[in-house]
Amino acid sequence: MEFPLPTITPVEPKKESPKYIRLSAASAMALRLQSGRFAREFEFGGINLLLNYDNGCLSDCAYCGLARTRPGDYEDKSFIRVDWPLYETDLVIDRMAQYEDKLTRLCISMVTHGSAYKDTYEITEKITRSLKTPLSLLVAPPTLNRERLQALKDLGTDMIGVGLDAITEKTFFDTRTNVPQGGLKWENYWDIINYSREIYGPWKVNIHTVVGLGETDRELVDMFYSLKEKQILAYLFCFNPEPDSRMASFPKSKITRWRRVQLVKHLIEEYHLDRRNIRFDEEGNITGLKDPTSGINKVLKSLDGGVPFMTNGCPGESGEPGCTRPYGSYRPSDSYRDFPFLPATDDLTLIRQELELEKLLT
Amino acid sequence: MKRIKNFDIRTDISYDTAGGYWLDIDGTTARIGMSPLVQETSGAFVAIRMENTGRSFAKGESFGSVEAEKHVGQLIMPLSGTITAVNEKVLENPALINKDPYGKGWLIEIELAKPEDEQNNLLSGETEVSAWFESEITRYKEKGWLADPVTEMQNTQRDN
Numbered sequence: 395m396e397f398p399l400p401t402i403t404p405v406e407p408k409k410e411s412p413k414y415i416r417l418s419a420a421s422a423m424a425l426r427l428q429s430g431r432f433a434r435e436f437e438f439g440g441i442n443l444l445l446n447y448d449n450g451c452l453s454d455c456a457y458c459g460l461a462r463t464r465p466g467d468y469e470d471k472s473f474i475r476v477d478w479p480l481y482e483t484d485l486v487i488d489r490m491a492q493y494e495d496k497l498t499r500l501c502i503s504m505v506t507h508g509s510a511y512k513d514t515y516e517i518t519e520k521i522t523r524s525l526k527t528p529l530s531l532l533v534a535p536p537t538l539n540r541e542r543l544q545a546l547k548d549l550g551t552d553m554i555g556v557g558l559d560a561i562t563e564k565t566f567f568d569t570r571t572n573v574p575q576g577g578l579k580w581e582n583y584w585d586i587i588n589y590s591r592e593i594y595g596p597w598k599v600n601i602h603t604v605v606g607l608g609e610t611d612r613e614l615v616d617m618f619y620s621l622k623e624k625q626i627l628a629y630l631f632c633f634n635p636e637p638d639s640r641m642a643s644f645p646k647s648k649i650t651r652w653r654r655v656q657l658v659k660h661l662i663e664e665y666h667l668d669r670r671n672i673r674f675d676e677e678g679n680i681t682g683l684k685d686p687t688s689g690i691n692k693v694l695k696s697l698d699g700g701v702p703f704m705t706n707g708c709p710g711e712s713g714e715p716g717c718t719r720p721y722g723s724y725r726p727s728d729s730y731r732d733f734p735f736l737p738a739t740d741d742l743t744l745i746r747q748e749l750e751l752e753k754l755l756t
Numbered sequence: 757m758k759r760i761k762n763f764d765i766r767t768d769i770s771y772d773t774a775g776g777y778w779l780d781i782d783g784t785t786a787r788i789g790m791s792p793l794v795q796e797t798s799g800a801f802v803a804i805r806m807e808n809t810g811r812s813f814a815k816g817e818s819f820g821s822v823e824a825e826k827h828v829g830q831l832i833m834p835l836s837g838t839i840t841a842v843n844e845k846v847l848e849n850p851a852l853i854n855k856d857p858y859g860k861g862w863l864i865e866i867e868l869a870k871p872e873d874e875q876n877n878l879l880s881g882e883t884e885v886s887a888w889f890e891s892e893i894t895r896y897k898e899k900g901w902l903a904d905p906v907t908e909m910q911n912t913q914r915d916n
Binding site for chain 2: 435725726
């Protein structure tokens, strides 16, 4: 034996779920676990929780900050460009109870991990036992099946989100490498979407659709009609390159394209816009709306007060915006890609310019 | 340095109460930075832009902008003057404002344009500065911009 003996560094206990959970920066602020403020003042009550594991998420999505192959330790990785601070789950639940009168919607985001279902179950059980605020789950399909979804519903969750993100099979596989043990399947994602629809009911399931992963507007529009028919919600997200991710150097979706997709989606969902009235160019970009009905013309004039450009998220108990993810798809110094509140008059003026509305109607 | 409700506050320098800047004035020059309370309630800074040395600004004009995770704001001149130094380290690493607001996180140095006229509007003196910080902390707490400390009860509940 050689002397002196090497110094032994004690192994720190793992800070993993279910005992620990990560919170979005905005949620940590709302629960007064972290100081801070928003660039514009507004009521915020949508709390986003994220499971935490030392070996991280086993999925490998080219655009995601949590991707398995993105450099860095999981605990240091950002997600939608900001840090997600880690807290004891019980402390977070205490704080949610303390500030429950201000909360509108809770959501647990799973990651692809062998313990994710068990831990989501445990945390869900604790939350629904202590709080009345509606709880959604953003699920990781490779970790679930029909029975597990039913068990999560039985615990009191009321909505399911699926991070499909890439809306065609091609872009899905272009932007993801396989999960270990070959668990990544397009069909698996759709099975989970369809099981969720059966179990949770109409308009209780949402698909996260990212604009800017290589899909065309035509494909997005097809998806909006298809989901509407199934009474499934489409939640739009604007691709925003995450530093060090495989798509870090990819351009952000152009603002005109993004605004037009927001507007057309709203017209399809709320005003039954006929597909034949949407014009596309050869590359599948939306170029205009032809022969709009008087109802749709009215919406185009008023932009429906800005509603089409608000964040798509699960609602609060009375149908009000619940999960609003402020600055999730853009930096505070950028113009709002989606608004966590109703856009103001000045915002609408800017949106009109960004849409190039005149060109859209000629 | 005086401890006021968990904040270490320098009471030997002046403050611009409108923007929450501290000013360490020496004759006709001043070093300017952000008060610990403003940096704390802005959140973690991720980007900063400041104008170059040699540029002159009137009181109230913007000399740059700063961006935190969820917040963005203009940097506003608390006094008229010409920038004589910009903290390059802060430009490289804006988080220094959060870590050391009175030290390594200073922003600019200026040559004062109206040293006698404008300084009367600044707040100084231990009693005045302490009272102002106490009321500001209360106001920021009411707005929900300051974290609540983890209570003993929450700790005890978790230990049991």
